Amino acid sequence: MSTSAKTYDVIILGAGASGLMCAITAAQRGRRVLVLEKANKVGKKILMSGGGRCNFTNHFVEADNFISANPHFCKAALNRYTQWDFIGMVERYNIPYEERRHSQLFCLNSAKDILNMLLEECAGAGAEIRTHSELVSIAPCQVDIAGSSRYQLTVNQQDTEQEFHCQSFVVASGALSIPTLGGSGVGYDIAKQFGLALTKRHAGLVPFMFSDAMKQFCEKLAGLALEVELSTNKVSFTENILFTHRGISGPAALQISNYWDPGDVITVNILPGINAADWLVNAKHSQAKSLLRSVLSHKLAKGLVAELQWLWWHEQADKPMGEFSDKQLIGIGEKLNNWQLKPSGTEGYRTAEVTRGGVDTAGISSKTMEAKDQAGLYFIGEVVDVTGWLGGFNFQWAWSSGYSAGLVV
Known part of the structure; x- marks a missing residue:
């Protein structure tokens, strides 16, 4: 293991939709941001979504389009970063898109347009992204070692273990759906480690x-x-x-x-x-x-x-x-x-587009996505017990929850 740990303000676990949005928002505030992705490339689920065209949001987004043990939880984030905010970013990049049935918005050309836009935003803001990076462990820092850092991480990067410290740690790891694209339960394990409850999980949109x-x-x-x-x-x-x-x-x-x-x-x-x-x-x-x-x-x-x-x-x-x-x-x-x-x-998680259920929202701030009893620990995107309908709603939840956390990490 490396003897000298690298320190960041924010480390985000997962370079999917919510993780990249959080990285963009935090880095634009001047925070030193590192995104860790265990796969060989980022945004795999973005690339395959919508038949390769990415149904990136919907013209009409309401809390009723989401399922959660607390149906009101999603409202604050959805109001803070709306579908119009994301559409505005898409239009700034001159990405051609179309509206299909039920007000669903798709790229006209390729989902790569959305991913490239997010990566360009990350690069412009100075957010660092590392692939082939798998979390081995996370623990609270010893104050005398880390100073203002709250968490120390051990990360396996292509068979080499490295240690990182951070003040804010964001779990954007997705969930159990489509394991071939990187779906896993690591986010749930982290939640349990730090005392957060989980709701019952099922394959959704399946x-x-x-x-x-x-x-x-x-x-x-x-x-x-x-x-x-x-x-x-x-x-x-x-x-x-x-x-x-x-x-x-x-x-x-x-x-x-x-x-x-x-x-x-x-x-x-x-x-x-x-x-x-x-x-x-x-x-x-x-x-x-x-x-x-x-x-x-x-x-x-x-x-x-x-x-x-x-x-x-x-x-x-x-x-x-x-x-x-x-x-x-x-x-x-x-x-x-x-x-x-x-x-x-x-057909189960193998083909499910989302995981229904997740980290119980009772333990998370709806405004910041921070764990109520664990300072500096955040959960965003699919790992949380917020599941959207088919039609761009799960991406909108990713953008909104990632942005909300990115404002405060």
């Missing part, structure tokens, strides 16, 4: 899997997308779902996964905005000689209709609509509007 007959149903339709209303636990989203070889994905499935717990049922309305029972009974009189699958194929993909026919009316597959009783059609219509499915689980 596809569903099925193990029963529904798995085969999904396999046959893999690649098919359709707009549905998906509901669970009194929460609904109307968006596309995508059938996969394992189950269902797509925006509606990812959104509803944030509100789903193992064992819960999800309800699929295949014809949102249409009372399917009334529509089918009316169709019986106006299209009496037509087959039910033919009528449904005007609104749904033929492949989906064929699989639904096998599930719900295969014995009457070749019966004209006029020969169905109203009761039969009402029953099929109710299933179309209220299809009850029970996933066996989700």
Whole structure:
């Protein structure tokens, strides 16, 4: 180990969205900032997000777009650094972007534009970034050794251990989602070490899997997308779902996964905005000689209709609509509007876009992100129990929480 420790005002663990924003903000205040990243390059999650286009924020951001044990916690940071502040930075760099459905903002060219912007801001402010740097340990400094420094860190840098001291230590390490991009639980370990509580964690914004007959149903339709209303636990989203070889994905499935717990049922309305029972009974009189699958194929993909026919009316597959009783059609219509499915689980952290839950906000200042009972220790971004919807909200939380901490570290 190096005998002489290097000292910084601020050391940030993690060079993702929140860590880079914190580094920029602190360094612009004249603080000596070091960012430690264990991966071989920074911002991996930024680069892969939004299909490589980075859904960097949303035109409409409210506390209701976030899930937390304390739904009010996120408000202070979101108000301190808004979506308009980040959009302003993007526009200063002349990065072309577009607005998509539900007010989501994406880069027109590449997510690299966002990462390069953040790195240029870091360089301009003098923030130092080191990759291949893995935290081995962190402990409070001995006052007689470190003077004004509060923490001493041991860091493994390409098989060489070095010691660092800092006054403020910021945990921006992300969470458990997508371990191949660097997701880990190190931030939780640090929280526990210093006495902060954790809320229960789950994979969030994640596809569903099925193990029963529904798995085969999904396999046959893999690649098919359709707009549905998906509901669970009194929460609904109307968006596309995508059938996969394992189950269902797509925006509606990812959104509803944030509100789903193992064992819960999800309800699929295949014809949102249409009372399917009334529509089918009316169709019986106006299209009496037509087959039910033919009528449904005007609104749904033929492949989906064929699989639904096998599930719900295969014995009457070749019966004209006029020969169905109203009761039969009402029953099929109710299933179309209220299809009850029970996933066996989700695809887990391997493909989850976020981790739901995290460091309990009860132990953190909503204004500064500092641990209430541990001076100089901060938690920002995904490691905190604040989880956003799909649509740029998790990035906005990263920008806002990173900025809030950067103002005071």
